[in-house]
Every structure is written in C-alpha cells, then in structure tokens.
Amino acid sequence: MDFIPDPSLDAFRHEIREAINADLPTDLKEKQIAYAGSQNEPEDSLTWMRILDKRGWAVPHWPVEHGGTGWSPMQLYIFNEECTNAFAPDICWGSSHMCGPVIYTFGSDAQKERFLPEMRRGDYYLAQGFSEPGNGSDLARLRTSARREGDRYIVNGQKIWTSSGYFAEWGFFLVRTDPTVKPQAGISFLMIKMDTPGITVRRIPQLNGESDLCEVFLDNVEVPAGNLIGEEGKGWSYAKFLLDHERTTSSFIFFNKREVARARAIAEAETQDGVPLIRNPVFRDRLTRLEAEATALEWSVLRELSKEEFKYHPTAAASTLKVAGSRLQQAICELEMDLLGARSLRKFAYDAHDRDAAPLWPDYSETVTPRALVMRASTIYGGTLQIQKGIISKLAFDL
Ligand SMILES: Cc1cc2nc3c(=O)[nH]c(=O)nc-3n(C[C@H](O)[C@H](O)[C@H](O)COP(=O)(O)OP(=O)(O)OC[C@H]3O[C@@H](n4cnc5c(N)ncnc54)[C@H](O)[C@@H]3O)c2cc1C
Incomplete structure (x- = not known):
C-alpha cells in the first residue's frame, strides 16, 4: 500500500479542526484534559453528541440514510483523530458503535424510525447488558431469561459490569428466550428501558476511585415484545456482529x-x-x-x-x-x-x-x-x- 498522505485530505482535516475548535465547550475540554482516557462522564458524551449532531457529525460512520456522513474510512479516521487531539469527550459508544449498527442492520423499519434518530441526537445514554456473573467470555451460556407472555416478555436475571448503567435510560440486553436449544440458538436481543419496574441498578466501586460500572438486577421485568430486535433466537449472531464492530475500533x-x-x-x-x-x-x-x-x-x-x-x-x-x-x-x-x-x-x-x-x-x-x-x-x-x-x-x- 501507499503511505504517502493524500493532500486532498488536508483541507478536510483543516475544516474538521476549525469546527471542533469552534464547537467544543471549554469546560468539557478542560475536564477531558484532566480525565483524559480515564472515564468519560456519560452526560458529557451526550452533550458532545448533541453538538456534533447540529453539523450532522454525531454518527459519521452510519449509512447516510440514517444520518451518517458518507465519509471515506480515511476521513473518518481523521475526524476521530482530531476529536481525540482536541480532548473532546467520547460519544456514547453503546448507541453509535454497538446498538445503532445492530438496529439499522437487523431492526424493523419501525424500530429504525423510533430508535436511530434518538440515538444519533444523543437524547439518552445506552447501556450494554451482556455480561453476567460467571458468563463474560463464555457469553453464550448467559442465564438471564425472557419468557414470552402474550405481547410482552418477562425478564429475570442479573447483568454485571454494565458501563454507565446508573445513568443509562435504555439498555440493549442479551436474554435467553429458549433454554431447550443449543446455547447460541436460544439467545435474543431486547431493548429495555432502564426505569422499568423490577430493575435495580447498583454501582460498583472501582480501584481508580470511580464507580461507573454497575450490577443490573432484573426481577420480573415486563418488556413489550416490540422491543425485540430482529428475530427471536438470533441474538447471538447480532451480538457477534456488534462485538466485531467494537473490536475493529x-x-x-x-x-x-x-x-x-x-x-x-x-x-x-x-x-x-x-x-x-x-x-x-x-x-x-x-x-x-x-x-x-x-x-x-x-x-x-x-x-x-x-x-x-x-x-x-x-x-x-x-x-x-x-x-x-x-x-x-x-x-x-x-x-x-x-x-x-x-x-x-x-x-x-x-x-x-x-x-x-x-x-x-x-x-x-x-x-x-x-x-x-x-x-x-x-x-x-x-x-x-x-x-x-x-x-x-x-x-x-x-x-
Ligand atoms: C471496564 C469494563 C467495562 C465493561 N463494560 C461492559 C458493559 O458495558 N457491558 C457488558 O456486558 N460487559 C462489560 N464488561 C464485561 C466484559 O465484557 C467482561 O469482563 C469480559 O468479557 C470478561 O468476562 P469475565 O469478566 O466474566 O471474565 P472471565 O470470562 O471469567 O475470564 C477470566 C479470565 O479467564 C480467561 N479466559 C476465559 N475464557 C477463556 C478461554 N476460552 N481461553 C483462554 N482464557 C480464557 C480470560 O481471558 C480472563 O483472563 C466490562 C468489563 C470491564 C472491565
């Protein structure tokens, strides 16, 4: 491959840098300089997403029809590099890089219309409810169950290490909808509102003095069946798709x-x-x-x-x-x-x-x-x- 920088990207970089300098509030920047690379306050992520959204840049890597920019991989690279160098907060990774791509790839039209604009605008924070005590690497064996009853699921179980779970308004959860088939085939992907009765969130004190990670307990939580993303039993393949997104970045x-x-x-x-x-x-x-x-x-x-x-x-x-x-x-x-x-x-x-x-x-x-x-x-x-x-x-x- 040719590593010679493409001069046509210089103007793009300049435009991005100017815009970030103009838009990034000083207090957010100062907080990031002090905290850089430790943990971002989730509120700051949403504030920055809302600012970026005004320029149409909140989720630049998404398909254009869902609010992406159509930038090339190199342009995306430059954009992300400029944001980091300017000490801008991270955006909400759960919506931009994990759940959003799952919804625009596997969700119904109604789900795309409902969730994608809200996520792009930074209306709320999303938590990732995958890991459980004893089922982190071995995620396929997760035990949180979702039993279908009419037009809803009844969810019971426990998640752990849920980043910013205490702040999130929504979570995307992997749940077991069929315990009788092989583990991977019985998992589904559910959107759950974090203030639904039956959910208890407990923050975990961390070694670095923060407590962003949480335990999430689900006790007979009623979730509308319409919150199932894609097909029942296909959650494992959606999760693999999502984790590959996470790893590549x-x-x-x-x-x-x-x-x-x-x-x-x-x-x-x-x-x-x-x-x-x-x-x-x-x-x-x-x-x-x-x-x-x-x-x-x-x-x-x-x-x-x-x-x-x-x-x-x-x-x-x-x-x-x-x-x-x-x-x-x-x-x-x-x-x-x-x-x-x-x-x-x-x-x-x-x-x-x-x-x-x-x-x-x-x-x-x-x-x-x-x-x-x-x-x-x-x-x-x-x-x-x-x-x-x-x-x-x-x-x-x-x-
Ligand atoms: C800061 C932080 C944020 C996180 N945020 C989230 C989140 O928002 N949502 C969420 O769902 N989860 C989150 N997690 C959980 C994370 O995904 C799990 O911690 C991770 O997948 C490992 O699972 P575990 O903790 O159960 O460890 P285990 O899977 O029990 O692993 C323990 C050790 O055994 C090793 N091991 C396990 N299986 C194998 C194998 N097959 N071969 C070789 N070695 C193996 C592991 O490498 C590790 O060293 C977060 C974790 C951290 C630390």
Missing part, C-alpha cells in the same frame, strides 16, 4: 498517539538531581520503544483502512490491533506513572485532603494513576486478551 490508536506524546512531555519536564528524565537511559529507552510501537500500530491501522473493501467483520487483524493497542495503552500509562513516582497520586492525595490547597504538583499529574488503573481493564473489555489470542490462532492459523 479498539486499537485505541488516537489515545495512544496522544498519550505517548504526553509521556514525552512529562519526561522532558520532570527532573532527577536537576537532570530531565528524558536523559535517563532507562526512561528514554522505554519511551522510544513505545513511540515506535505507536507508529507501528498507526501504520497497521492505516493498512487495514486502506483495504478497498474495508468493512466491519471478524478478522485476525482486528483482534491483533486490539491486543497491540490495549497493551500499548497500559504500557504508556505505566510509564507516565513511573515518570511521576509518588506525584502520580495527585488526584487521590487531593481527593483525600483539600483540593483547593495550592497545587504542589503539576497539572499533568492530575489523573495519571487513576488512568493507569482503569487501563488495566483495556485487556478485559470488548473480549479479553486471551480470548483475542484464541481468535487470532483460529482465524489466522486455523488452529
């Missing part, structure tokens, strides 16, 4: 590029005995390796994008990008933490004491440790490292 390339630059800035600013840490051979070696890995990852992502028939489908490459990107993310965060030493604990120190006290430590130390802690999860969500390796061995090597 999970190289974290923009985060990695931005954060490796931030690690360099920290290494240049921090000193030991008056000497900048960038001149310490151990730190310099680690940083240089990570910079090389980020460049290699970017070129690998671009190689995938350049393939003429680039589509979201399961490939060994998608899993490889996820493995490489998530490990790089962790390594960069760990380097930032090591560069700062105890000062990387600034957030915890200030949370425990007086946040308004004179800042003894630089701003870039604000959330380094919480971010490194939350990044431990990047090799778990969206399919664990070991599961990805299994996929690679199967798809690439036929093992």
